[in-house]
Amino acid sequence: MDVASVLSNVAKKQNILKLLTVLQLTAYLWPPDATLKDGESADFIIIGGGTAGSIIASYLVKHKNISVIVIEAGGMGEFETQQPGLYPFLAKTEYDWKFTTEPDVTMKPPNKRIIQQGKVLGGCSQIGFAGYGIGHPKDYAKWAAITNDSSWTLENLYPLIKRTEKVTDKTILNSPDVVFHGTEGKLRLKKYHSGINDGFFEAYKEMGIDVLNDINSNHTFGYTNSFNTIGDGNRQSTAYSFLSPERENPNLKVAYHSLATKIIFDVNKRAVAVRVLTKDKKYITIYVKKEVIVTAGAFKSPQLLMLSGIGPRYHLESKRIKVISDLPVGQNLQDQPSTVMVYKMGPKRPVPPQNPHELPTQLMEGRVAIDKCQNRADYLIRSSLFLTNLSFLQACSFIFNIRNEVCDRLQKALSQRQAHLVTHLLLYPGSRGEVLLRSTNPEENPIIKPRYYSNPRDLERHAEYLEHYNRIVNTSYFRRLDAELVDPGLERCKGLKKGSNAYWKCYVLGMASTLHNYVGTCAMGSVVDSELRLIGVKRVRVADASVMPEIVGATVQGTVYIIAQKLVDILFKEYNLSTH
Structure with a gap:
C-alpha cells in the first residue's frame, strides 16, 4: 500500500x-x-x-x-x-x-x-x-491591554465559556476542574478514556511533565486526553x-x-x-x-x-x-506553525470496525514549557496512535499534506508497527503574514502569504522544542517497545548529524504542516x-x-x-x- x-x-x-x-x-x-x-x-x-x-x-x-x-x-x-x-x-x-x-x-x-x-x-x-480548547489567561490579558478593555480578560470571559459548553465527561464533572466549564450550554464536549494513550502518559510523567485531568487556568502545563466537540454520536x-x-x-x-x-x-x-x-x-x-x-x-x-x-x-x-x-x-496574519513527527511504536494488532459516530483516533493534547517558571507554554502537542497503514497514510498525505514520497518512506520504515503521529505546534510565533486581493472579482480567492518562520527566532525556537519533545525516545515505555523517531529521509537534511540543531531546523522546514x-x-x-x-x-x-x-x-x-x-x-x- x-x-x-x-x-x-x-x-x-x-x-x-x-x-x-x-x-x-x-x-x-x-x-x-x-x-x-x-x-x-x-x-x-x-x-x-x-x-x-x-x-x-x-x-x-x-x-x-x-x-x-x-x-x-x-x-x-x-x-x-x-x-x-x-x-x-x-x-x-x-x-x-x-x-x-x-x-x-x-x-x-x-x-x-x-x-x-x-x-x-x-x-x-x-x-x-473536532478539537477544542481555551487559551492561557495571559493570552486574553494581552487582548485586554491592546484594546484597553478589561472585559476581554479570561476571568470576565468565563461566563461566556460556561454558557457555551455542555461538558458530559464524568472525569471532569466529578472533579474540581468542573468550575472552569459549563454543564448547561448547547455545545456538548467529551473525552475518550479507552486507555490507548496510557503508555504515552507514563512516558510524559517520566519526562517530568504532569498528566492532567484537564488543562485550565489552574493547570496550564501538561498532557491530557483532548476535549472533542462530539455528543450523542454527532459532531x-x-x-x-x-x-x-x-x-x-x-x-x-x-x-x-x-x-x-x-x-x-x-x-x-x-x-x-x-x-x-x-x-x-x-x-x-x-x-x-x-x-x-x-x-x-x-x-x-x-x-x-x-x-x-x-x-x-x-x-x-x-x-x-x-x-x-x-x-x-x-x-497581521498568524498561525501556529506545525511540524509532523512520526514514531515507530509496538506491533500492529487487529483493529475493530470503525464507529462513524466517534473519531477514528483518540487525541492527546499537551502544552509544554521548557522553563516551568514561565507563564505560558512554548509548544503544543496534538497526537494519536495510528493502528493501520491506511489511516496513517491518509493522515500523512491527505490531512497534513506531507509530500507523497515522504509519507511512503515513513510507511515503509514503519513496516508492521503502529505509528505515533505527532503534530508539534509552535505557540506564539513572531512571524506575520498577510492576505491581499488577487483581483476585484469576489469569486476569486485572495492571495494568502503566511510567511512562516519569516522571523528567524521562530525557526530557532521550533527546532529547540522538537529536540525537547524527542526526549520521549529515552523513556522506559519507548524502550520497552523499541520505539524510535522515524527519519523521513529529507533530501535537504542529508549529511546533517541527526539530533544536531542544524538537523532539527532542516526537519522543521521539511515536515511543516498546519492545523489551520x-x-x-x-x-x-x-x-x-x-x-x-x-x-x-x-x-x-x-x-x-x-x-x-x-x-x-x-x-x-x-x-x-x-x-x-x-x-x-x-x-x-x-x-x-x-x-x-
Whole structure:
C-alpha cells in the first residue's frame, strides 16, 4: 500500500458520500434555503454562517422583533459532515474553500500549501477534527491591554465559556476542574478514556511533565486526553448545536450558496446594504436596518472588507477601489506553525470496525514549557496512535499534506508497527503574514502569504522544542517497545548529524504542516475596536478568528465561540434586547 492507492481510495469514498447528498439525509436539521428578493431587508445581515455566525444568529432570532438574514457561501451540512468518524474525507470537497497559499520562500521546499477552511453552514466547526480548547489567561490579558478593555480578560470571559459548553465527561464533572466549564450550554464536549494513550502518559510523567485531568487556568502545563466537540454520536458544530434548534424560527432566513460581494455605505459611511451574488448567479441588494455582522473567517472577512473599500490605502488604490477607511485589513496574519513527527511504536494488532459516530483516533493534547517558571507554554502537542497503514497514510498525505514520497518512506520504515503521529505546534510565533486581493472579482480567492518562520527566532525556537519533545525516545515505555523517531529521509537534511540543531531546523522546514489556526487579519485595536465595531465606519462589526490581535495558545476554535458570545452580549445591550 502506498499514498497513490490511498488517495485513490479516498477519492472513491468521497464520491460515494457525494451520492448520499441526493437523499438529503440531514436536510431536516437545518434552516431551509431562503430565496431572497432584490431590495428586501433585515435588522441584521450576517455574512458567513460559519462557526461564529451560527451562534450569533441563533441568539438574535430568539427576540420576537428581530429579523436576521444569513448569507452563506456554502451549503447545508450533509451526512458526512455530521458523522465525526468521517472527518478525514471532508478536506478538498465542496465543504472546503480549498485555499492555497503563495509559494513561501521561508519554507523548504517553497511550495504552495493547502488550507482547509469550512465552506458550509457551521464553517470549520462542521469539517475540522473536532478539537477544542481555551487559551492561557495571559493570552486574553494581552487582548485586554491592546484594546484597553478589561472585559476581554479570561476571568470576565468565563461566563461566556460556561454558557457555551455542555461538558458530559464524568472525569471532569466529578472533579474540581468542573468550575472552569459549563454543564448547561448547547455545545456538548467529551473525552475518550479507552486507555490507548496510557503508555504515552507514563512516558510524559517520566519526562517530568504532569498528566492532567484537564488543562485550565489552574493547570496550564501538561498532557491530557483532548476535549472533542462530539455528543450523542454527532459532531457538535455550531450549526447543529445552536442554529438547528432555530431552523423553523420565522425571524431567520439563510441563503445558501450565496456570496456577499460588497458592503454598501452611504455618504456618512454608514452601512446600508449588502450586495449578494445568489446561487442563480444573479446580483441582488439586501438592505440592513441595524448592523452588518461579518463572520466569514480569517481570509474571506478581510477580502470582503477590502472589496468594500476598507483596507490599506496603497493596496486598494492599486486595485482602483475607492477607499472608505484606511485600515490594516489583511495584515497581521498568524498561525501556529506545525511540524509532523512520526514514531515507530509496538506491533500492529487487529483493529475493530470503525464507529462513524466517534473519531477514528483518540487525541492527546499537551502544552509544554521548557522553563516551568514561565507563564505560558512554548509548544503544543496534538497526537494519536495510528493502528493501520491506511489511516496513517491518509493522515500523512491527505490531512497534513506531507509530500507523497515522504509519507511512503515513513510507511515503509514503519513496516508492521503502529505509528505515533505527532503534530508539534509552535505557540506564539513572531512571524506575520498577510492576505491581499488577487483581483476585484469576489469569486476569486485572495492571495494568502503566511510567511512562516519569516522571523528567524521562530525557526530557532521550533527546532529547540522538537529536540525537547524527542526526549520521549529515552523513556522506559519507548524502550520497552523499541520505539524510535522515524527519519523521513529529507533530501535537504542529508549529511546533517541527526539530533544536531542544524538537523532539527532542516526537519522543521521539511515536515511543516498546519492545523489551520489562522487569525489576526481584522485585528482588535487596529481594524475593530473592543466592541468589534469596524473603525472609521458605522454599523459594521466583525466577529470571527480574524479579530484576534494575537493568537492564543490553543486550538483557536474554542476562542471563536467566545468572540461570538461576546458579540451577542454587546448587541443585546446595544439594542436593549431581552436577556438570553
